[in-house]
Amino acid sequence: MVPLLKRLGLNTYNVDKKPHIEVNTDICINCKDKPCTLSCPAGTYEALPDGRIAVHYERCLECGGALVICPFGAIKFRFPEGGISYRYG
Amino acid sequence: MSFDADVIIVGGGLSGLSAGITAVREGLNVILLERGDYSGAKNVSGGRMYIHALKKLIPDALEKAPLERPITKETFEIFCGNRKITFSFEEKDKKNSFSVLRAKFDRWLASEAENLGLLISYSTLVLNAYREGGGITLETNRGTLKAPLIIDASGVTSVVFRMLGLRKFTPDKWMLGVKEIIKADVNLPENEGEVRTIVGEIKGVKGGGFVYTNKDTLSVGMAVTFDSLPKSEFPAKDLVEAFKERIEIEGEILEYSAHAIPYYGFKNLPPLYDKNLIAAGDSAGFLINDGFTIRGMDLAIGSGMIAGLASKKIVESRNFSNTEIYYEMLKDSFVLKHLELAYNRFELINSPSTFSTYPEILCNVLSDMFTVEENRDTLINDVIYRLKEKGIPLSQVVRDLWKAVK
Numbered sequence: 390m391v392p393l394l395k396r397l398g399l400n401t402y403n404v405d406k407k408p409h410i411e412v413n414t415d416i417c418i419n420c421k422d423k424p425c426t427l428s429c430p431a432g433t434y435e436a437l438p439d440g441r442i443a444v445h446y447e448r449c450l451e452c453g454g455a456l457v458i459c460p461f462g463a464i465k466f467r468f469p470e471g472g473i474s475y476r477y478g
Numbered sequence: 479m480s481f482d483a484d485v486i487i488v489g490g491g492l493s494g495l496s497a498g499i500t501a502v503r504e505g506l507n508v509i510l511l512e513r514g515d516y517s518g519a520k521n522v523s524g525g526r527m528y529i530h531a532l533k534k535l536i537p538d539a540l541e542k543a544p545l546e547r548p549i550t551k552e553t554f555e556i557f558c559g560n561r562k563i564t565f566s567f568e569e570k571d572k573k574n575s576f577s578v579l580r581a582k583f584d585r586w587l588a589s590e591a592e593n594l595g596l597l598i599s600y601s602t603l604v605l606n607a608y609r610e611g612g613g614i615t616l617e618t619n620r621g622t623l624k625a626p627l628i629i630d631a632s633g634v635t636s637v638v639f640r641m642l643g644l645r646k647f648t649p650d651k652w653m654l655g656v657k658e659i660i661k662a663d664v665n666l667p668e669n670e671g672e673v674r675t676i677v678g679e680i681k682g683v684k685g686g687g688f689v690y691t692n693k694d695t696l697s698v699g700m701a702v703t704f705d706s707l708p709k710s711e712f713p714a715k716d717l718v719e720a721f722k723e724r725i726e727i728e729g730e731i732l733e734y735s736a737h738a739i740p741y742y743g744f745k746n747l748p749p750l751y752d753k754n755l756i757a758a759g760d761s762a763g764f765l766i767n768d769g770f771t772i773r774g775m776d777l778a779i780g781s782g783m784i785a786g787l788a789s790k791k792i793v794e795s796r797n798f799s800n801t802e803i804y805y806e807m808l809k810d811s812f813v814l815k816h817l818e819l820a821y822n823r824f825e826l827i828n829s830p831s832t833f834s835t836y837p838e839i840l841c842n843v844l845s846d847m848f849t850v851e852e853n854r855d856t857l858i859n860d861v862i863y864r865l866k867e868k869g870i871p872l873s874q875v876v877r878d879l880w881k882a883v884k
Contacts, residue, residue, distance in 0.1 A: 390719040394735035395660070419495040428707040430656045430736035449521060453526075453635045453738040456702050457649040468637075470603050470619050474519040476581030477659045477695070477733045 393432050394457030395446055404447045410455060414441040416463035428458040449473070479611030479624070481852075485789045486616060486625040488604055488638055491580075492775055493759025493782035494631030495587045496535050498596040500786025506793060509625075510591075511602040511618065518584030522657060522737035523695040523775065525690040526673060528575045529585075531812075533729070533777035536590060544586050546692040547664075548672025550635045552770075557678035558841035570670070577671050577690045577697065578775075579846070606630070607641040608783045612798065614638070614754050626798045628755050629785045636761040644749055649704035649762075651746065653685060653739040656718045659698030660729040664691055675772075678837055679724045680717065682709040682826075687721045695732060698722055698743040701739055701772075732797045743828075744821040750808065751801040758785040766816060768823040769882070773816075775811040780813045780883075822881045829878075836878075839864050845858070 425434040455466035491513030670828035686703030788804035
């Protein structure tokens with residue numbers, strides 16, 4: 390398997406200064422399954438040993454999945470001003 | 479109140495550009511807002527377009543558009559464990575659908591639109607939307623714009639409808655599409671191309687995989703419902719890589735992309751219009767999956783064109799509450815007619831037995847058929863036995879078959 394970061398590195402990113410994804414990590418502590426870590430195609434959400442979530446917003450592929458993947462409404466997502474540009478699509 | 483345009487279109491993909499081209503041809507004053515640096519920068523698609531609608535929008539598109547290959551061969555592969563059912567259909571010289579790469583295609587369509595006089599504002603992101611003075615005000619990163627009529631062509635996340643509180647999304651009504659573009663020596667003549675649809679190779683997911691043949695690349699990916707992703711044997715970030723390994727496709731990766739896909743079906747469509755506002759393409763939830771054809775792009779172009787024509791009627795009537803005009807026109811068009819026609823099979827595909835139980839039963843029956851031993855039963859008895867084994871009454875099979883052909 391080609392590592393995720395290598396694949397993401399093929400895209401052009403213009404990362405916003407302010408994160409376009411905000412996560413209420415206090416809610417995540419009580420979430421056992423953490424579906425966001427399994428459902429994000431960019432590995433944006435990473436489970437930390439303390440039960441919280443780290444958010445790598447700069448990896449985001451802007452699929453929109455953040456609007457439906459958290460069953461507890463802990464993720465706030467808006468589209469970034471810059472973000473990703475695809476060469477092939 | 480003064481407005482900046484008759485119509486503002488949000489989103490410069492297929493539906494937005496088709497709406498823009500049509501509205502400009504109708505003589506309307508239109509602004510299109512695109513959040514990417516260019517049209518197609520944010521677009522991801524499996525990569526096959528049925529071109530009937532495109533030919534209506536741009537009559538000489540076949541000569542001009544950057545299409546990849548005409549699809550002349552369809553292959554279906556259904557996996558059940560170590561067994562596989564495959565069937566193919568070939569039709570040489572067919573030019574009904576083409577593989578496309580959207581970053582190229584949309585950029586071309588945007589240049590066509592600009593040549594016709596459509597004003598496109600790139601790198602323009604809508605941050606907020608609210609009603610004011612008989613129209614809708616859009617706050618963007620480049621300032622505020624107002625219009626009495628907005629066409630939301632922003633894709634599955636329906637930006638304007640969402641900001642006005644007119645959308646509720648659920649993970650079962652959205653699919654995640656993940657895709658890689660792979661460099662490949664395609665050993666096919668220029669006028670031939672293949673689409674492979676693959677079901678059952680990754681366990682736990684509701685959906686399937688695809689391989690589209692482009693000029694000198696392959697588009698390889700999967701489309702699976704968001705609610706099934708946590709149950710998949712692979713996390714979403716590894717899904718395409720695992721799929722590629724299973725179907726033994728290798729090659730240099732040129733791009734990795736992902737996008738949400740609407741998956742509503744005719745009877746579950748979200749609101750398509752509201753006061754001062756209409757939705758086209760993915761924003762309206764226009765996707766057809768009847769098991770054999772998966773279509774969104776022709777519906778996007780078709781609904782975009784209707785949105786452009788409806789805009790003219792709405793602007794002329796000066797009654798911006800009467801956006802039902804758009805819905806009435808959609809009902810008369812192939813867009814809603816085809817969505818309705820496909821609904822029975824769409825429902826069938828979504829029943830739990832279709833993707834898991836039926837392929838297994840079929841594999842079992844075929845396996846029995848091709849296994850010669852001393853004990854052998856008639857085919858019909860074997861079918862009944864294999865169905866019984868899974869607890870499916872024959873009457874349900876007949877009902878499902880009827881749904882599939884109706």
